[in-house]
Amino acid sequence: MKKRTTLKELAKELDVSISTVSKALKNSPEISQDTIDKVKAFAKLLNYRPNNIALSLKNKKTKTIGIIIPDIVHHFFTKVIKGVENYANAKGYNVIVGLSNESFSNEVINMEMLANGSIDGFIVSMSRETMQHQDYQHFNETLNEGIPLVMFDRIVNEIPCDKVAVDDTKGAQMAVKTLLNKGAKKIALITTKDYVSVGRLRTKGYIEALNANGITPIPELILKIDDDLLYEDSLENLESQIKMLFAQHHDVDGIFAVNELYAVVAMKVAKSLGISIPEQLQVIGFTDGMLSKHASPSLSTVSQHGESMGQKAAELLIQRIDEYTSEKPPQPFNSVIITTDLILRESTK
Amino acid sequence: MKKRTTLKELAKELDVSISTVSKALKNSPEISQDTIDKVKAFAKLLNYRPNNIALSLKNKKTKTIGIIIPDIVHHFFTKVIKGVENYANAKGYNVIVGLSNESFSNEVINMEMLANGSIDGFIVSMSRETMQHQDYQHFNETLNEGIPLVMFDRIVNEIPCDKVAVDDTKGAQMAVKTLLNKGAKKIALITTKDYVSVGRLRTKGYIEALNANGITPIPELILKIDDDLLYEDSLENLESQIKMLFAQHHDVDGIFAVNELYAVVAMKVAKSLGISIPEQLQVIGFTDGMLSKHASPSLSTVSQHGESMGQKAAELLIQRIDEYTSEKPPQPFNSVIITTDLILRESTK
DNA sequence: ATGAAAGCGCTAACAG
DNA sequence: CTGTTAGCGCTTTCAT
Secondary structure, eight states, X not given: OOOOOOHHHHHHHHTSOHHHHHHHHTTOTTSOHHHHHHHHHHHHHTTOOOOHHHHHHHHTOOSEEEEEESOSSSHHHHHHHHHHHHHHHHTTOEEEEEEOTTOHHHHHHHHHHHHTTTOSEEEEOOOHHHHHHTOOHHHHHHHHTTOOEEEESSOOTTSOSEEEEEOHHHHHHHHHHHHHHTTOOSEEEEXXXXXXXXXXXXXXXXXXXXXXXXXXXOGGGEEEESSOTTSGGGHHHHHHHHHHHHHHOTTOOEXXXXXXXXXXXXXXXXXXXXXXXXXXXXXXXESOOHHHHHSSSOOEXXXXXXXXXXXXXXXXXXXXXXXXXXXXXXXXXXXEEEOOEEEOOTTOO | OOOOOXXXXXXXXXXXXXXXXXXXXXXXXXXOHHHHHHHHHHHHHTTOOOOHHHHHHHHTOOSEEEEEESOSSSHHHHHHHHHHHHHHHHTTOEEEEEEOTTOHHHHHHHHHHHHTTTOSEEEEOOOHHHHHHTOOHHHHHHHHTTOOEEEESSOOTTXXXXXXXXXXXXXXXXXXXXXXXXXXXXXXXXXXXXXXXXXXXXXXXXXXXXXHTTOOXXXXXXXXXXXXXXXXXXXXXXXXXXXXXXXHOTTOXXXXXXXXXXXXXXXXXXXXXXOOTTTTOEEEEESOOHHHHHSSSOOEEEEOOHHHHHXXXXXXXHHHHHHHHHTOOOOOOOEEEEOOEEEOOTTOO
């Protein structure tokens, strides 16, 4: 277990000063080619590699970014992380992942832990609790301390920062419109409670699409699911609500669900009731994940392009980090919208 | 954008020395209660929080651990990360995630990047390429530099470190035995190429279970899929292979697949051929993910307990980190086996 | 009870 | 061309 070599050691062995070694390794023109060669050869021999931590302390930059998400067991967030990693690594950044588990306090604690010098900036999707409490103080504090922040997916206007959002409303509109075009007359919506921004926006899209087609939305056809479904125990609740919907409205022939799980569960319930898909009932979900692809019938869905979101978020963040450190004039904040695509599969005609 | 307060600033404002402030904040008995109070009050006022980087440099501990995985868009790894995060955070550690994308060089680069002081230890599941090349030099180097390493899931004996593995062979045995008990006579296996350790071990379990029941394994019933299926484009290849299997062996009445995707695809093909599940064909997969739960019929599966694996890995790693820094006598390496559970659902009788 | 000083590993302004 | 020095923020030993 040999210890990591330091500049000091190299210097001592070569009998030159530390700064000479430091400069030589950077090909400084101040140093003679001769010593440069000697130093480099020796450094390679001892397998010298600079200590990141020391560099961070010196440069006041850690070259790592923190991403805070509500849950990692979730295809969409996973895609986003992948996008962030790809872009960040290419730029020489590492990525620290913090999980809030949908809890406000976890989110705060995680961010505070990282804000104490561990990271150069944050990429965040708010926890459900934070959205409910509408307490954004920790975000604003972070920003005040000069740590840039990019929010994605679960966005809120109150926070002055860069944002990357999905075009939730448009995506939902498109889905519902497609359902209508394909002959659906009575389309139900399975969505979240309104405090979830993406649920709210997708609900908006649903209503707008109906209105645009001269259809008055029927409140009874809108299921606002209470529990965030990532928490798997609430599935039964969902199933029974959907059963009730079918019981009361035999003629529902279309369903738009704001995530793929709701959609898949709806299909399952429908099948168990002997309703055939897509003949009697067409279904479109949101988020293009594993479930959609491998459900049977496979699920038509609005694709969110999580990986692109992650990339874009990382890009905005690193740009902002550069701006801060180079003391450039501050640029206005960006709000990037990632457009959605409709992927048609077997659950629609 | 106010800057972070430092000890120095506090000291200047309070007109005491830096070391006094430092000690006061730690309730050092060397400092009078009076100054302690004063310092603390002022520190709180200015919202002082210590700089992690400076601490890391001083202590030579970063309080962060690096986890390197082949792919994050994968339920199992995601569960493991969650387990690692939970345990690590509780112990005051952060988690840096590195993705190898199943590539050897990415794995090496990622580890080198982090090994330069950014982390106190690694938790790793090898990339597919690494398993193929059987080049473990980077792991050994890391260990030589005194950075502890815990491997999980994709394990290899050649590396002297702590390990957390799934009981792949037993899990597979149990699955096949269950299939037999439930009346299956001719059981096919869908597995990976042998260089994937977990695939190899599960194949072993399959063969052992058959042998134990006096059945001679038929090579034709063993499909060794070439491409790692996480790469989604190779699905068609899989489907056609499965079709061929059914064409040549009408009487296959059981399938054991080494992951849930293979199993779900097999069910899909079977259904498309009019084979009813579980009546004519019973299926068991491996890994208890979203797909298994929400497939229709829902998939019986061997659960790997990814979250427990992550927790255990983090526990072993942090223990090892403590050992290293406290210069305790080295303990022998642990190999923890996480036992599997069989979850019976609709795809078996 | 308080402070000065060294040092963690590295960089860079300044001197020679 | 090479070396000295100060400093990043903090801890800790050793004076005082």
